[in-house]
Amino acid sequence: MKILVTGFDPFGGEKINPAWEAVKKLPDTIKGAEIVKEEIPTVYGKSADVCKKAIQKHQPDVVLNIGQAGGRFTITPERIAINLDDARIPDNENNQPIDQTIQTDGQAAYFTQLPVKAMVENVKNNGFPAAVSNSAGTFVCNHIMYQVQYMIDKEFPNMKGGFIHVPFIAEQVVNKPNQPFMQISDIAFCIEKTIEAIVNFGDKDDLKAVGGETH
Known part of the structure; x- marks a missing residue:
């Protein structure tokens, strides 16, 4: 198995992005899977272009995008990405789309193919807080998750993706x-x-474990 793991560059006035800094520290092999690491820009559109080039080059079985969520307490695998860009702040090239559809021929939303509850449980079993998230926001994080799912839908049906x-x-x-x-x-x-x-x-199917939210 080959897994492409991406992390964003710093954005929003920050000098560092923990996503890419953490990705760089990953081993090159995990449980026999080859880990390919790629930094992507915090820019609408361009992030997907860079990611797609990496997919075409490395032909991964899985794409796992990592992003910063300042204010969250836990490691949060995302369950779903929505077909909407709605930027609270500009991206790193000063783009600030408001209520824009990402792909006109894409689904309203895409669910990840990754076992998010099993991922959460393995983190928790190793002593750290984690939870399934049902909103990746509407900034570049949701954008790249959606775009990778769109690529899976249209071009790479044997690939899996998540965030x-x-x-x-x-x-x-x-x-x-x-x-x-x-x-x-x-x-x-x-x-x-x-x-x-x-x-x-x-x-295999994901764990059937409690992981929902009341609001």
Whole structure:
């Protein structure tokens, strides 16, 4: 198995993005799966172009995109991506789409093919907080998750895709009182544990475990 793991560059005035910093720390092999690492820009459209070129070059079985979700306490695999760009802030090339459809011939939403509950359980079983998320937002994180799912739908039907949001790291919250954070080494460890679950489950159905939300 070959897994392409991407992380975004810094955005929103930050000097670092824990997503890419954590991806860089991943081992080159996890449970026998080859790990290919790629940085992608926090830019609508261009992020998908860079990701697609990496897919064409490496022909992965799985694409796992990683992004920063400042304010979240846990490692959160995303369950679904929606066909909507609605930017609260500009991206790194000053694009700020408002209520724009990502792909006119795409589905309203796509569910990940990855075993998100098994991923969460493996992180928790190794001593760190994790939860399934049912909203990837409407910024570039949702955009890339949707775009990869669209590529799967239209061009790469044998590939699987998914997205994980990670918290801030310590240096990002020095001047952000009461914001949760994790150490970068711990984020990398947690991502590794999610990948272990992806490999272990292969084509098996995800766990039937409690993981829903009331609101």
